[in-house]
Amino acid sequence: MRGRNPFDGKPQMTLRDVADAAGVSEMTVSRVLRNRGDVSDKTRERVFGAARRLGYVPNKIAGALASNRVNLVGVVIPSLSNMVFPDVLAGIGEVLDKTPLQPVIGTSQYDDDHEENVIYEMLSWRPSGLIVAGLEHNEAARAMMANAGIPIVEVMDVDGTPVAACVGISHTEAGRQMAREIAARGYRRIGYCGSSSTRDHRAQKRRQGFEQGLAEAGLGLADSCLYAGSSGFGTGRGMTEEILTRTPDLDFLYYNSDINAAGGLLYCLEKGMDIPGRIGLAGFNSFEVLDGLPMRIATMDSQRHAIGRRAAELIAANALTDEVVRLDPVFLPGDTVRSA
Amino acid sequence: MRGRNPFDGKPQMTLRDVADAAGVSEMTVSRVLRNRGDVSDKTRERVFGAARRLGYVPNKIAGALASNRVNLVGVVIPSLSNMVFPDVLAGIGEVLDKTPLQPVIGTSQYDDDHEENVIYEMLSWRPSGLIVAGLEHNEAARAMMANAGIPIVEVMDVDGTPVAACVGISHTEAGRQMAREIAARGYRRIGYCGSSSTRDHRAQKRRQGFEQGLAEAGLGLADSCLYAGSSGFGTGRGMTEEILTRTPDLDFLYYNSDINAAGGLLYCLEKGMDIPGRIGLAGFNSFEVLDGLPMRIATMDSQRHAIGRRAAELIAANALTDEVVRLDPVFLPGDTVRSA
DNA sequence: CTGAAAGCGCTAACAT
DNA sequence: ATGTTAGCGCTTTCAG
Numbered sequence: 001m002r003g004r005n006p007f008d009g010k011p012q013m014t015l016r017d018v019a020d021a022a023g024v025s026e027m028t029v030s031r032v033l034r035n036r037g038d039v040s041d042k043t044r045e046r047v048f049g050a051a052r053r054l055g056y057v058p059n060k061i062a063g064a065l066a067s068n069r070v071n072l073v074g075v076v077i078p079s080l081s082n083m084v085f086p087d088v089l090a091g092i093g094e095v096l097d098k099t100p101l102q103p104v105i106g107t108s109q110y111d112d113d114h115e116e117n118v119i120y121e122m123l124s125w126r127p128s129g130l131i132v133a134g135l136e137h138n139e140a141a142r143a144m145m146a147n148a149g150i151p152i153v154e155v156m157d158v159d160g161t162p163v164a165a166c167v168g169i170s171h172t173e174a175g176r177q178m179a180r181e182i183a184a185r186g187y188r189r190i191g192y193c194g195s196s197s198t199r200d201h202r203a204q205k206r207r208q209g210f211e212q213g214l215a216e217a218g219l220g221l222a223d224s225c226l227y228a229g230s231s232g233f234g235t236g237r238g239m240t241e242e243i244l245t246r247t248p249d250l251d252f253l254y255y256n257s258d259i260n261a262a263g264g265l266l267y268c269l270e271k272g273m274d275i276p277g278r279i280g281l282a283g284f285n286s287f288e289v290l291d292g293l294p295m296r297i298a299t300m301d302s303q304r305h306a307i308g309r310r311a312a313e314l315i316a317a318n319a320l321t322d323e324v325v326r327l328d329p330v331f332l333p334g335d336t337v338r339s340a
Numbered sequence: 341m342r343g344r345n346p347f348d349g350k351p352q353m354t355l356r357d358v359a360d361a362a363g364v365s366e367m368t369v370s371r372v373l374r375n376r377g378d379v380s381d382k383t384r385e386r387v388f389g390a391a392r393r394l395g396y397v398p399n400k401i402a403g404a405l406a407s408n409r410v411n412l413v414g415v416v417i418p419s420l421s422n423m424v425f426p427d428v429l430a431g432i433g434e435v436l437d438k439t440p441l442q443p444v445i446g447t448s449q450y451d452d453d454h455e456e457n458v459i460y461e462m463l464s465w466r467p468s469g470l471i472v473a474g475l476e477h478n479e480a481a482r483a484m485m486a487n488a489g490i491p492i493v494e495v496m497d498v499d500g501t502p503v504a505a506c507v508g509i510s511h512t513e514a515g516r517q518m519a520r521e522i523a524a525r526g527y528r529r530i531g532y533c534g535s536s537s538t539r540d541h542r543a544q545k546r547r548q549g550f551e552q553g554l555a556e557a558g559l560g561l562a563d564s565c566l567y568a569g570s571s572g573f574g575t576g577r578g579m580t581e582e583i584l585t586r587t588p589d590l591d592f593l594y595y596n597s598d599i600n601a602a603g604g605l606l607y608c609l610e611k612g613m614d615i616p617g618r619i620g621l622a623g624f625n626s627f628e629v630l631d632g633l634p635m636r637i638a639t640m641d642s643q644r645h646a647i648g649r650r651a652a653e654l655i656a657a658n659a660l661t662d663e664v665v666r667l668d669p670v671f672l673p674g675d676t677v678r679s680a
Numbered sequence: 681c682t683g684a685a686a687g688c689g690c691t692a693a694c695a696t
Numbered sequence: 697a698t699g700t701t702a703g704c705g706c707t708t709t710c711a712g
Contacts (some may be wrong), residue, residue, distance in 0.1 A: 353690090354689060354690085355689070355690065356689085366689090366690080366691095367691080370690070370691065371691095374691090376691095398689090398690085399688090399689055399690070401688090401690090402688070402689030402690040402691085403689080403690050403691070404690090405688090405689080405690070405691090406689075406690040406691040406692075407690080407691055407692075408691095409691095523683095562683095658690080
């Protein structure tokens with residue numbers, strides 16, 4: 001016997017089986033099941049009946065090979081634990097749901113070589129398009145994407161050189177804008193709390209933009225505190241305690257994420273600090289779950305839902321362009337910064 | 341020309357191209373690229389060289405059709421926005437990363453017919469296994485899974501009749517156990533806050549188990565408050581305000597999720613209520629991000645990471661069993677219940 | 681409206 | 697250690 005899956009007892013059901021059961025040709029079954037071409041109502045009914053009676057599930061592998069059409073869209077993101085990505089995926093899903101396309105998700109774990117691998121695996125399934133988070137990829141990955149011959153969209157970030165199309169915000173600008181807002185509100189002794197990992201390129205860019213923005217206002221970072229590990233209220237709280245112990249006269253803290261900022265907020269409130277008078281706080285992302293904290297954290301909406309939608313639209317339109325769609329993050333002052 | 345992708349300019353590269361470039365047969369290229377059989381080092385090098393020079397990406401569709409082997413594992417979950425599922429996925433990923441298998445994620449949006457569809461689509465790619473959240477599926481979905489001829493593992497929940505294998509906790513028991521803990525700690529006027537949707541079967545089971553547990557202790561639910569929409573601090577806060585306004589003498593609140601419980605906690609603290617003396621609070625899930633709230637919320641670890649791991653192990657072992665792996669949720673008293 | 685033939689790109693099995 | 701042959705299950709194309 002030829003190479004069946006060794007674990008598969010019964011051979012899989014084929015179009016042939018349905019065709020025999022319905023007394024028609026394989027071709028007719030194929031047409032009925034795909035709603036293609038003209039088939040008489042009587043034949044159609046018989047075929048549908050036979051297919052459902054037998055519990056036939058088509059083999060898309062064979063179909064894809066024969067038609068050279070695969071209704072899958074690869075989506076490569078760093079991680080699912082970071083709450084930003086499910087939001088992007090939701091945006092992608094909303095758009096693709098109206099098409100025959102289906103997203104297939106892969107995670108790179110913030111590792112370039114792992115990402116290369118995931119992209120390679122995905123491309124080997126010949127998807128109809130590929131959405132990849134970020135603009136930083138190794139050479140091999142960039143080469144694969146450039147030669148894939150399908151729509152490729154890099155998302156989240158526009159600060160860099162895309163392989164093809166690109167939908168995102170400028171994180172450098174986001175950081176700079178936040179610095180401007182803070183400076184305009186009179187804060188002067190400013191600290192930064194974020195990740196020590198250099199692998200989150202977008203957080204790095206925000207930080208750089210932030211420092212640039214401060215410099216343009218004649219300010220600088222008075223202190224910063226970095227953590228290894230994942231963001232969380234505990235992490236934010238810990239960083240805040242540390243930085244304020246070391247540099248007690250800080251009057252503003254900018255966090256890499258709202259999650260950490262929330263931990264900082266809780267810490268400051270517990271210590272009875274006057275927010276936003278004595279000290280101001282701001283994060284990044286705008287997470288809906290956090291609405292309901294004692295104060296709304298100043299943040300910037302990262303537009304991730306819109307980014308997902310726009311990227312999916314490009315794929316759905318089979319856009320082989322190198323268009324760059326630059327969305328604007330929106331500053332949300334919340335309650336943790338003084339009014340301007 | 342035959343049915344190429346209409347948008348694909350250049351025809352795709354095949355083994356033939358690599359074989360020609362390396363001056364060997366297609367078969368040899370195939371063997372080299374899959375590390376199969378004996379190939380001389382010299383030939384191997386030449387083939388690898390040619391493949392990488394040309395930027396060859398194999399066509400897994402053709403490979404899968406020929407070998408009847410697909411290294412994909414379908415994973416069907418209700419949603420990615422609910423933080424529990426990324427944790428299950430992480431567990432699955434950890435295990436599958438050590439195998440050639442790759443998870444493919446699909447979401448059912450808590451809708452049975454949508455789920456049926458997603459399962460159908462996945463099975464049509466002939467994956468090596470399927471992991472599906474929950475035990476509630478429509479007839480068609482159950483039939484497909486029963487006949488798929490691949491390892492099927494239903495996860496999260498064990499209260500019901502699995503199609504095949506099953507890894508999870510008993511949510512009914514989880515609810516009952518929580519009721520026992522609460523009763524043992526002397527709380528008597530107990531309220532429940534959760535979702536009004538009946539689609540989250542596991543939350544429903546916890547609530548039922550909770551009521552049973554209360555009944556066994558001679559107690560009952562004094563009030564309950566349901567919300568439509570997504571959980572969040574704001575939601576938890578709102579429910580808590582509402583239920584305490586309506587029934588001010590409640591001395592305990594059980595929430596469907598830690599997220600909502602956190603909102604309730606913040607509300608109660610703001611109101612200056614004595615926790616856990618005047619009122620106790622408990623949630624469900626044990627989310628790491630929440631460590632760092634002013635108090636640790638009493639909760640139950642839902643074992644979702646372990647569930648993901650065990651499920652993936654069953655798939656990796658190609659277990660065509662109907663084994664039920666019942667894990668035990670762990671009660672974590674935190675700071676929001678009195679000591680027993 | 682339906683069917684027959686050919687072949688998608690790859691791999692199992694069998695040479696050599 | 698390498699090559700040859702014959703499909704995998706489906707869809708395209710062309711013929712009725």
